Amino acid sequence: VSSGSMQATASANANIALVKYWGKADESLIIPNASSLSLTVDGLSTTTQVTFHTDTSSRDLKSIHTSEECSDASATSPDTLIIDGERHQGKALHRVSSFLDRIRELSGIHAPASVISHNTVPYAAGLASSASAFAALAAAASRAAGLNLDDRYLSRLARCGSGSASRSIYAGLAVWQAGHDDATSYAEPIASLLESNGESVAAGRSAHDFGMQLAMIVILISDKKKAVSSRVAMRRSVETSPLYGSWIQSCTDDLQQAITAVSRGDVEMLGVVTERNSYGMHATMMTAQPPVLYWQPETVEALHAVEDVRASGLGAWSTMDAGPNVKVLTSAQDAVHVCEALRERMPQRDIHIHMAGEGVRILDQHL
Ligand code: PMV
Secondary structure, eight states: OEEEEEEEEEEEEEEEEEOOOOEEEEETTTEHHHHHEEEEEEEEEEEEEEEEETTOHHHHHHHHHHOOSSHHHHHHHHEEEEETTEEHHHHHHHHHHHHHHHHHHHHHOOOOOOEEEEESSOOTTSSSSHHHHHHHHHEEEEEEEEOOOHHHHHHHHHHHHHHHHHHHHHHSSEEOOOOSSSTOEEEEEHHHHHHHTOOOOOHHHHHHHHHEEEEEEEEEESSSEEEEEEEEEEEEEHHHTHHHHHHHHHHHHHHHHHHHHHTTHHHHHHHHHHHHHHHHHHHHTTTTTSSOOOOOOOHHHHHHHHHHHHHHTTTOOOOSSSSOOOOEEEEETTTTHHHHHHHHHTTTTTEEEBBOOOOOOOEEEEE
């Protein structure tokens, strides 16, 4: 690193929501209509290196910014973005540059940046790549700019990049409190939530431990980039689905029940809530105008296989996000058996176990 640059690298895991975030109350700040609960999982991660080139004078940066008249960010962004070895411009770069602008404003470092990112998650395939991506970017960019932010602040920042990223700051189970503005909309570990609800530290610790003993099995149906982004799909549910209002109401009950399940250490109760919440979210998409149907024929096959595995006596509950892939909540203890039972029923599919994972961390080694 030359004396004219500031650099940091961070890694974050994806998270899979058990009680979903679907729909924004504020589109620009990304304030959700309801609180959500997720499990951070290992093996689906993003590592990101951010370098601010402070030897490029702020005058250069300002002249780039003031010439920004058209919406094509590639022509005007001062930053560069490489994801999995491929240089990105246009929308992806614009999103990253706007995010970096927040960091520049906070730190007073008005320098262009280069961002290099490696995923073990297929990019934009409904496998929560934006969650790990923006959590890693928030941590790396803030550290590179010399800021030392606490987790709550990092969660708020990550949220501005992608809502679900607010939860990837933490290990295991995290709750994103919807809040009503930038300062009040952030995620926190389940243990902190229980403690602030008046439960003991020991109860919080056991809720954390319970979360770390959960696992997600991913049944890969497709790793292609989705045709409709989650941003567009959720807006369509909010604006046109007659089921949207009742779904948001059910999220409040589901979150309450999920938290009760966690404090009791009841995987089955948590699984039942998880599965019905996911179906409810997809119902708001199917009833939108025009409908959003992420499901493929193989998706339905996988959903039936999960039911079948459960009928055989194993604890397994499905959940799906903005894509055709099916995820299966289970306990770490049952994970291998559930995985084998699913592979038996779908021998042609890629099926992998992801254990509960760590939160975001700064790495000593750069990319
Ligand atoms: O953070 P986004 O904009 O990618 O939204 C993702 C929303 C879901 O993954 C479908 C649900 C969730 O809570 O993660």
